[in-house]
Amino acid sequence: MSPLRNVLHWLDERLEWDDLIALLRKKTVPLHRLSYWYFLGGITLFLFVIQVLTGILLLLYYRPGANEAFESVQYIMTQVQFGWLIRSVHSWSANLMIFTAFAHMFSVLFLKAYRKPRELTWISGVILLFLVMGFGFSGYLLPWNTLAFFATKVGTEITGQVPFIGKPTMIFLRGGEDVTGATLTRFFGFHVAVLPGIATVLILFHVLLVQRLGISVPPRLELEWSANPSAKREMKFFPNFALRELMAWYIALGVLGALAAIFPWNLGVKADPFAPAPAGIKPEWYFLFMFQTLKLIPAKVWFIDGEILGVLAFGLVGLLWVLLPFFESDHPSHLKRITGLSIFALAYIIGMSIYGHLAK
Amino acid sequence: MVILQNKTRRLAIARCLVAFGLIVFAPYVSYGQTPNSCLDCHSALPEPLGVTQEKFSQDIHAQRGLTCVDCHGGDPTSDDPDKAMSRKAGWKGKIERKQIPELCGTCHSDPAYIRQFNPSLRTDQLAQYHTSVHGKRWAAGDTKVAVCTDCHSVHDLRAPSDPRSTVNPVNVANTCSRCHADANYMKGYSIPTDQFAKYSTSVHHDALAVRGDLSAPTCSTCHGNHGAAPPGVDKVQNVCSTCHVFQAQMYEKSSHKAAFQSASLPGCVVCHGNHGIVHPTDAKLGTGPDAVCMQCHKPGDVCDQARAALLTDLGRLDEAINNADRVLAVAESSGMEVSEARLAQSQARDSLTKARVSVHSFRKDLMDQDIQSGLSIAAKDLQAGQKAMVERNYRRVGLGMSLIAIGIVVAGLRLYLKRIES
Amino acid sequence: MPTHTQDIANAGDPLSSPLPRRRFAEVLLGSGFLATAVAFIYPVLRYLVPPKASDLGSDAVVAARVGDLRPNSGKIFRFGNRPGLLIRTASGEYRAMSATCTHLSCTVQYRDDLREVWCACHNGKYNLDGRNLSGPPPRPLEAFDVQVKGEEIFVRRRREA
Numbered sequence: 024m025s026p027l028r029n030v031l032h033w034l035d036e037r038l039e040w041d042d043l044i045a046l047l048r049k050k051t052v053p054l055h056r057l058s059y060w061y062f063l064g065g066i067t068l069f070l071f072v073i074q075v076l077t078g079i080l081l082l083l084y085y086r087p088g089a090n091e092a093f094e095s096v097q098y099i100m101t102q103v104q105f106g107w108l109i110r111s112v113h114s115w116s117a118n119l120m121i122f123t124a125f126a127h128m129f130s131v132l133f134l135k136a137y138r139k140p141r142e143l144t145w146i147s148g149v150i151l152l153f154l155v156m157g158f159g160f161s162g163y164l165l166p167w168n169t170l171a172f173f174a175t176k177v178g179t180e181i182t183g184q185v186p187f188i189g190k191p192t193m194i195f196l197r198g199g200e201d202v203t204g205a206t207l208t209r210f211f212g213f214h215v216a217v218l219p220g221i222a223t224v225l226i227l228f229h230v231l232l233v234q235r236l237g238i239s240v241p242p243r244l245e246l247e248w249s250a251n252p253s254a255k256r257e258m259k260f261f262p263n264f265a266l267r268e269l270m271a272w273y274i275a276l277g278v279l280g281a282l283a284a285i286f287p288w289n290l291g292v293k294a295d296p297f298a299p300a301p302a303g304i305k306p307e308w309y310f311l312f313m314f315q316t317l318k319l320i321p322a323k324v325w326f327i328d329g330e331i332l333g334v335l336a337f338g339l340v341g342l343l344w345v346l347l348p349f350f351e352s353d354h355p356s357h358l359k360r361i362t363g364l365s366i367f368a369l370a371y372i373i374g375m376s377i378y379g380h381l382a383k
Numbered sequence: 384m385v386i387l388q389n390k391t392r393r394l395a396i397a398r399c400l401v402a403f404g405l406i407v408f409a410p411y412v413s414y415g416q417t418p419n420s421c422l423d424c425h426s427a428l429p430e431p432l433g434v435t436q437e438k439f440s441q442d443i444h445a446q447r448g449l450t451c452v453d454c455h456g457g458d459p460t461s462d463d464p465d466k467a468m469s470r471k472a473g474w475k476g477k478i479e480r481k482q483i484p485e486l487c488g489t490c491h492s493d494p495a496y497i498r499q500f501n502p503s504l505r506t507d508q509l510a511q512y513h514t515s516v517h518g519k520r521w522a523a524g525d526t527k528v529a530v531c532t533d534c535h536s537v538h539d540l541r542a543p544s545d546p547r548s549t550v551n552p553v554n555v556a557n558t559c560s561r562c563h564a565d566a567n568y569m570k571g572y573s574i575p576t577d578q579f580a581k582y583s584t585s586v587h588h589d590a591l592a593v594r595g596d597l598s599a600p601t602c603s604t605c606h607g608n609h610g611a612a613p614p615g616v617d618k619v620q621n622v623c624s625t626c627h628v629f630q631a632q633m634y635e636k637s638s639h640k641a642a643f644q645s646a647s648l649p650g651c652v653v654c655h656g657n658h659g660i661v662h663p664t665d666a667k668l669g670t671g672p673d674a675v676c677m678q679c680h681k682p683g684d685v686c687d688q689a690r691a692a693l694l695t696d697l698g699r700l701d702e703a704i705n706n707a708d709r710v711l712a713v714a715e716s717s718g719m720e721v722s723e724a725r726l727a728q729s730q731a732r733d734s735l736t737k738a739r740v741s742v743h744s745f746r747k748d749l750m751d752q753d754i755q756s757g758l759s760i761a762a763k764d765l766q767a768g769q770k771a772m773v774e775r776n777y778r779r780v781g782l783g784m785s786l787i788a789i790g791i792v793v794a795g796l797r798l799y800l801k802r803i804e805s
Numbered sequence: 806m807p808t809h810t811q812d813i814a815n816a817g818d819p820l821s822s823p824l825p826r827r828r829f830a831e832v833l834l835g836s837g838f839l840a841t842a843v844a845f846i847y848p849v850l851r852y853l854v855p856p857k858a859s860d861l862g863s864d865a866v867v868a869a870r871v872g873d874l875r876p877n878s879g880k881i882f883r884f885g886n887r888p889g890l891l892i893r894t895a896s897g898e899y900r901a902m903s904a905t906c907t908h909l910s911c912t913v914q915y916r917d918d919l920r921e922v923w924c925a926c927h928n929g930k931y932n933l934d935g936r937n938l939s940g941p942p943p944r945p946l947e948a949f950d951v952q953v954k955g956e957e958i959f960v961r962r963r964r965e966a
Contacts, residue, residue: 597943598942628925729912796834
C-alpha cells in the first residue's frame with residue numbers, strides 16, 4: 024500500500040471515521056436555476072475563517088487601552104512587515120462577511136430553506152447574523168479613532184433608550200456611564216473572546232445541521248421532483264461542488280487582496296473624548312438602515328418618545344425574524360405573505376441604507 | 384354675630400401681624416439698597432431723562448453701593464422733586480460734557496479713595512487724558528471730543544473685563560468708530576475717517592473680533608486709551624515691535640531704518656499700512672499691484688536686483704514645500720503612512736516663515752540660512768513621499784502577481800472539473 | 806469512457822496519460838496552489854517577525870541620548886505627531902514639554918540667554934515648567950515626564966485618569 028494509504032488506515036483504526044467518510048461521499052447538492060445561491064453560506068464561513076486567522080495575527084501586535092490602541096494600529100500599518108495587508112484584509116473581510124451573511128440570509132428566505140425540518144438552522148443562522156453585526160460593532164471601536172469613538176457613543180446611547188433594561192445594558196456595554204478606555208477593554212474582550220466563543224459553537228451547530236439535513240430545495244421544485252423523480256438533478260458535494268466552492272473562495276481571496284492593496288483601510292485621527300463630535304456622525308453601513316429610520320421617526324408618537332419606539336420596533340422585528348419559521352405553514356397564501364414580507368424587508372434595508380448614506 | 388366677631392378678630396390680628404412684619408423686616412428687604420428716590424421717577428421718564436432700575440443695576444458704580452447722588456448730588460431720601468433736586472441739597476443737575484472729566488477724576492484720581500474699592504485700579508487716567516489729543520482739545524474748549532462717558536458709557540458702565548463693556552478689547556474699535564468713522568461728526572478735523580473701515584479688513588481685527596484672540600491689537604493697543612494719540616512717525620516701529628520682535632530687530636539693523644528715519648517715513652507703516660494691515664504675501668516683494676519696493680526703488684538698480692533675489696529664494700522654498708506636500712498627499716490617499724514626513728513638513732514651513740521674517744533685514748545672506756534649512760527638509764520629505772510611492776507600486780505589483788496565481792488556480796480548477804465531469 | 810486500447814492498458818497509471826490536457830490541468834493546478842500558498846504564507850511569515858523599530862506607543866519616546874545636550878540648551882524631538890522640546894537646565898536636570906505654541910502653533914525654542922522658552926512668532930514666553938509668562942499665548946505648554954534610563958532619555962506623556 025502506498026504510504027498515504029497506510030497513514031489513512033492507521034487513523035481510521037483509531038478514529039473509526041470510515042462510515043463518516045462514506046456519508047460525506049454520498050452528500051449531494053440539488054442543481055437548479057438558483058443553485059448559485061448555495062455558495063453564499065460557504066463564502067461567509069470562509070470569510071469568518073479569514074477573520075479568525077487575520078485577527079489572531081493582529082492580536083500579536085495590537086494593544087487594547089485608550090492610550091496605546093491607536094498607536095499600536097499605526098505601528099501595525101507602518102512598521103510591521105505586511106501589517107498593512109493583514110489589517111486591511113481584516114477590515115475589508117469584516118465588511119464583506121457582513122454583506123454575504125445578509126445575502127445568505129435573504130437567499131435562504133427567498134428559497135424558503137427555513138421550512139420544517141430546518142427551523143433550528145434558521146434560528147441559529149439569524150442569531151449568527153446578529154453576532155456578526157456585534158463583531159462589526161465591537162471591532163470598529165478597537166482602533167480608537169474619532170469616527171469609531173463617536174459612532175460607539177451614538178450606538179450605545181441608542182441602546183440606552185430602551186425602557187427599563189436600556190440603561191443597565193448601556194452601562195454594561197460601556198463599562199461605565201460614558202465611552203472611555205474601559206469601553207475599549209470591554210469591547211476587546213467581547214470581540215476576541217466572548218463573540219468568537221459563542222459564534223464557533225453556533226457555526227458548528229449550524230453546519231452540522233446542514234450536513235445532517237441536506238440542502239433544501241425551493242417548494243415548487245420540491246413538488247415537481249416528488250411528482251417526477253427522474254427530473255431531479257443533483258451534484259455530488261465531494262469533489263464537484265467542493266471544488267467549485269474552492270474556486271469561489273479563491274476568487275473571494277483575490278477580491279480581498281485587491282481591496283486591501285488598492286484601498287487600504289485608513290487610520291483616522293486618534294480619539295479625543297473631550298473634543299466635540301464631528302458633524303454628521305454616521306454608523307457603519309450595515310447599521311445605516313436602522314440609524315436612518317430612527318432619524319425619520321418623529322420626536323413623539325402619541326405619548327411615546329419616537330426614538331424609544333423605533334428601538335423597540337427594531338427589537339420586536341428582530342425577535343420575530345428569529346421566529347420566522349413558526350409563522351410559516353404549507354398554506355400557499357402564507358407562503359406568498361412571507362415572500363412579500365421578504366421583498367419588503369430587502370427593499371427597506373437597501374433603500375434606507377442608500378438614504379442614510381446620502382443624507383447629511 | 385358670633386361668627387362675624389370671630390372673623391373681625393382674625394382680620395384684626397392679621398393686620399397687626401402684617402404691620403409688625405413690615406416694620407421688622409423692612410430694613411432687611413431694603414438691605415444693600417441705599418434709599419434712592421431718583422429712580423422712582425426717572426425709571427418712568429422717557430429718554431434722555433430715563434434711567435431704569437434694570438439699566439442702572441448693570442452699572443459697576445451701583446454694584447459698589449454708589450448711587451445717583453454721588454455724581455449728581457441732591458437728596459435721595461425725599462420723594463418730592465423740589466426737595467430732591469434742590470441746589471441746597473447739592474444737586475448738580477445734568478453734568479455738562481465739559482465738566483465730565485473732572486467730575487470722574489474727583490474719585491478716580493484719588494488713590495486713597497479708590498483703594499477702598501479696588502486697590503489695584505489705576506488712578507492716573509485723568510492725568511493721561513490731559514496728554515491725549517482728546518484731552519488737549521478739551522482743555523482748549525472743544526466739546527465734541529471724547530470725554531469719559533463717550534467711551535465708558537454712563538449709568539450702565541461695566542468693567543472693561545465684561546464682554547458687554549464698550550471698552551472691552553473686543554468692542555474698543557466699535558466704540559472709537561462711533562466718532563472716528565462718522566464723516567459728518569469729524570467735519571472740521573483734519574484726520575481721515577477711514578481707520579475703522581480699514582481696520583475691519585485687517586488681520587488684527589480678524590484675530591481679535593473673529594477668532595477671539597485677546598492678544599491681538601485694537602485701537603487702544605497702539606494709540607493708548609486714556610492718553611490716546613498717534614504714536615508719532617519715528618516711534619511707530621516701537622509700537623509694532625512689542626509683538627513683532629524679530630521683524631523689528633531685523634529692521635533695526637537694516638539699511639531701511641536709517642533711510643526711513645532721515646526721510647521722516649513711519650517705519651513699518653510704509654510697507655504694511657497702519658490700520659488696514661492685511662496678511663502679507665510674497666507679492667509684496669514682486670512687481671505687481673501689491674508690490675511695495677518699487678514705490679521707491681527704480682527698476683534695474685541694485686536694490687531691485689536684491690529684491691528679485693529675495694523673491695526668487697522664497698518662491699523656490701515655497702514651491703519645494705508644495706511639491707513635497709503634493710507627493711505626500713497622493714501617497715497618503717493611496718493608503719501609505721507618511722505622518723513622519725508630514726510632521727517634518729511643518730518644520731519646513733517654519734523655516735519659510737522665518738525666511739519671510741528675515742526679509743526685514745533686507746539681506747539675502749541672512750535669509751539664506753532659513754531658506755537652505757527649509758529646502759533640505761522639504762527635499763527629505765519629498766524623498767519620503769517618493770519612497771512611499773515606490774512602496775505603493777511594489778504593493779500593486781505583489782497584488783498583481785498574487786492575482787495571477789489565483790487566476791491560475793481558478794483556471795486549473797475549472798479544467799479539472801471539466802475533466803472529471805466529462 | 807476509455808475507447809482506445811492504449812487507454813485500457815494504461816488505465817491504472819494516471820500519470821502516463823497520453824492526453825496532454827490531463828497533465829496540463831494537473832500541472833496548472835499544482836503550480837497554482839503552490840504559487841498562492843507562497844503568496845499567502847510569505848507575508849504572514851514576514852509579519853510574524855517583529856520589526857526593528859520597537860513600539861513604545863506614543864506614550865514614551867527616546868528624545869535624546871545622555872551627552873547630546875549641554876547644560877542650558879534645548880532640542881526639538883518628535884513626540885507622536887507633534888514636536889516636543891527637551892531642555893537641559895543650567896543645573897543639569899531635564900525638562901520636556903510640547904513645542905507647539907498655544908497662540909498660533911509656531912514651534913517654540915529654548916533661549917539660553919533668557920533661560921526661558923520663547924516663541925519667535927509673536928514674542929510669547931514660557932517658563933521651564935511650560936507655564937505661559939508673557940505675550941500672546943493663552944495657555945501653558947503641555948509638560949511631559951522625563952526619565953533617564955542608561956544612555957537614553959525617555960520622554961513620556963503625563964498619565965491622566
